[in-house]
Amino acid sequence: MSTLDENLLAAAEVRTPSGGTATAANQSVVLVPVTEQATALWQRLERREIQPAPDPEILPFDRRETVDDSGRFRFERVAAGEYFVCARVEMQWEQPLQLSPGVQVPGVLHQKVLLGARVTVREGETAQADLERVDHA
Secondary structure (H helix, E strand, O other), X not given: OOOOOOEEEEEOEEEOOOOOEEEOOOOEEEEEEOOHHHHHHHHHHHOOXXXXXXXXXXXXXXXXXXXXXXXXXXXXXXXXXXXXXXXXXXXXXXXXXXXXXXXXXXXXXXXXXXXEEEEEEOOOOEEEEEOEEOOOO
């Protein structure tokens, strides 16, 4: 039986195309127990069949925390079990934009990506998750 002494630690960050790092600072991160519905949703996200959106059948069971300024987060008092954890990151990077042959202007590009992982939380332990791009792009 779980004592609810279990915790989950992770960082929500991704490399930008320019080589920088973008984090999910001050955004929500979601922890969802692995169920048949959650697994089906996860697989559809991986295949890019749907956009991330709250699922009314899963919402009553999820937990949310806020990612800190450095991109890290912690869920405390997590029951032992299997979970999906995910966060959205908005990447922004500078890249010259080609207006016409030989004409470039400075540009800033934006892209939202979904990071996530399946993680096992064991009784009496602190689990760590390595979040990766869910869409495998």
